[in-house]
Amino acid sequence: MGTRRKARECALQMLFAADAAKTREGVLAGNFWSEFGEPSLDEGTRQFADQLALGTLKNVEAIDEKIRTRAEHWRIERMAIVDRNVLRLAVYEFLYDTTPHTVVINEALEIARRFSTFEATQFINGILDAIKHDLEKDSLPENPKTDDENSSKKTHASST
Numbered sequence: 157m158g159t160r161r162k163a164r165e166c167a168l169q170m171l172f173a174a175d176a177a178k179t180r181e182g183v184l185a186g187n188f189w190s191e192f193g194e195p196s197l198d199e200g201t202r203q204f205a206d207q208l209a210l211g212t213l214k215n216v217e218a219i220d221e222k223i224r225t226r227a228e229h230w231r232i233e234r235m236a237i238v239d240r241n242v243l244r245l246a247v248y249e250f251l252y253d254t255t256p257h258t259v260v261i262n263e264a265l266e267i268a269r270r271f272s273t274f275e276a277t278q279f280i281n282g283i284l285d286a287i288k289h290d291l292e293k294d295s296l297p298e299n300p301k302t303d304d305e306n307s308s309k310k311t312h313a314s315s316t
Contacts, residue, residue, distance in 0.1 A: 159201045164245060164263055166193065166201075167208035168271065171241040174213055181213050212241075212248040219247045226286040238272045239280060246284050250291055257288045 170188045173179045179187060185206045193202070212219060220232050223243050232240055246264040249255050261284045268277045 159198065160204060161263055161266065162194075162197065163201045163204040164208060164267055165270070166197075166205035167212070167245055168238070168241055168267060170205070170209035171212060171245060172237055174209075175237050175241060181210060184213070185210065208245060208248060208253075211252055212244050215248060215252065216244065219244050219251065222247050222251070222287055222290075223283060225290070226283045236272065236276065239268070239276045242268050242272070242276075242280055243283060246280075247287060250284075250287060257291070261285065261288065 166188070169192065170179075170184050173188065174181065174184055188209075189202065223232060223240075227235070227243075235243075242264050245267075246260050249260045250257055253260075261281065264284060265277050265281055268280050272280075
């Protein structure tokens with residue numbers, strides 16, 4: 157298993173603790189590493205896990221709103237704790253990290269396979285794929301022009 161996946165799994169466990177036990181953000185990472193963290197993990201992996209977990213919590217309202225737009229007929233509070241936090245973690249990476257969206261989805265699905273159910277992976281995949289398409293659509297220019305259209309306008313403008 158790669159170190160980034162391990163960091164994502166640790167971040168998911170921190171988010172689970174924050175969600176289930178209402179662990180405060182300020183003590184979340186310290187408690188996790190002292191109680192459950194693997195001593196063999198390097199500092200970079202720990203820092204990435206902390207960044208993911210704490211960044212997700214800091215931006216949870218915006219993240220939940222993105223999920224809400226695509227989780228038709230599902231209230232976030234009614235989702236399984238693991239599933240909603242896998243979604244939150246992935247959407248955090250979509251919005252605030254440079255990891256390619258396809259990689260984020262694949263990682264989320266692998267983590268869901270390990271910590272949740274087969275049905276959950278399908279549910280998570282559907283929501284993340286829809287959010288990915290929304291984000292890609294939003295990042296496109298509103299009226300993209302091809303090179304041929306641009307060059308014909310320049311030619312037409314110079315001939316008039």
